[in-house]
Amino acid sequence: MRLSAVLFVIAVSVALSGSVTIKSLVFPAESSDSYVELVPLKPMEMRAFTLCMNVATELKGEREVIFFAYRTRDFDELNVWRELDGRLSFALSGESVYFDVPQLGALRTHLCVTWDSKSGAAAIFMDGRKSLTKIYKKGHTIRSGGKVLLGQDPDVYMGEYDAKQSFVGEICDLNMWDTVLSDSTIKDLVSGKKVERGNVFDWETTQPKISGRVEVIDCEQ
Template identity: 35%
Template sequence: MALVFISLSLILGMSAALPQDMTGKMLVFPQETNTAHVRLTPSRQNLGAVTVCMRYFSDLTRPFTFFGLATPSYNNDFHIFKMPARDEINVDVRNIVLNFKGQDYQLNRWQSVCGTWDAASGLVQLWVDGKPSSMKFSTESNISGPMIIVLGQDQDSYGGSFDSGRSFVGMISDVHMWDYVLPPHHINNYRRKFTFPPGNVLNWNLIEFQIVGKVLIQEEQHL
């Protein structure tokens, strides 16, 4: 009976998504697939503002998704997407696509990307390595769940319809999400790895997630 109990506990532990401290760790997406991804669990399901920050390392020159939040009504409710042109990144809010040009996306180098949106003003802004974009208007409508947040794949439908040609290959770390617009000095502190308030919707230091397919957890490599 003891052996059965231990085995059952291990099975339950493997299937459950428990919060983990990912400080100093990164997610490795080692190959192009239409299956491998990480699903993050947010702490709330209604948002009147958003800031998402993350670090990434990749040599991709094709389009891919940095961060995708979908709801049953909008597959790109908050979505940060790398366009084919090297200096263009899209931020989508409630399926409204905004294109930001002049961003210094680089290959084989750790970079930070942050996207912000506020329903009170409808304004969206993108930051790459602490460099802000112009502000653009999207929508003044709240994002309301149930939310599915995915890293590594582009949700063409709610939680699915992945395309390997838009998958992420590389490393991701330090994913944080707030339910307010993070002030510029905190975005700069995030970029420089100085003190900043951890995300209150997603907090890399205590984050709940599930891995599907070939995604690995490794120690960060910052040389």
């Protein structure tokens, strides 16, 4: 009876704490052959999106860094970058839109990118704080049929990786929706409140396909 009571108290304490253990991807070194492929839950033909992840990197002012790459046979459909000068940017099949925000560093940052085709509204969120809104690629559609990679920027479909653009650091809890989440919902994500998981990528269920030297560790949310 006493053991059962202790186990019950532990179970209740874990439930009340709300902590969840999820996988985290560590890219330990610059490379031209280490990457992770993610398979979406649905075709990635989109006219709006919210992409969120927790990210940390110590590459400051050394070079540009790719965070997320989605490429079809002929186009870079969606790439998210940390530029050489520290700005964050993303590109939809062409020129990028840039945001002058605080430098990312070794402390994990909750990063979100949002875009809506109807209005062209594009923004960056860092730990729940929203950048100014920029108008970008109004009327554009992201095409389906490509591959999503973390860690490398493919200059051709699934190939020609440049080590000097590779990601070095840690990425976890990446989720993507085919809608623009509200500002309050993104703040709820940062604070750990229960939010409906991504319908394009759900980190709790996705099975990353790892190539090269990428370590998978457990981290607590």
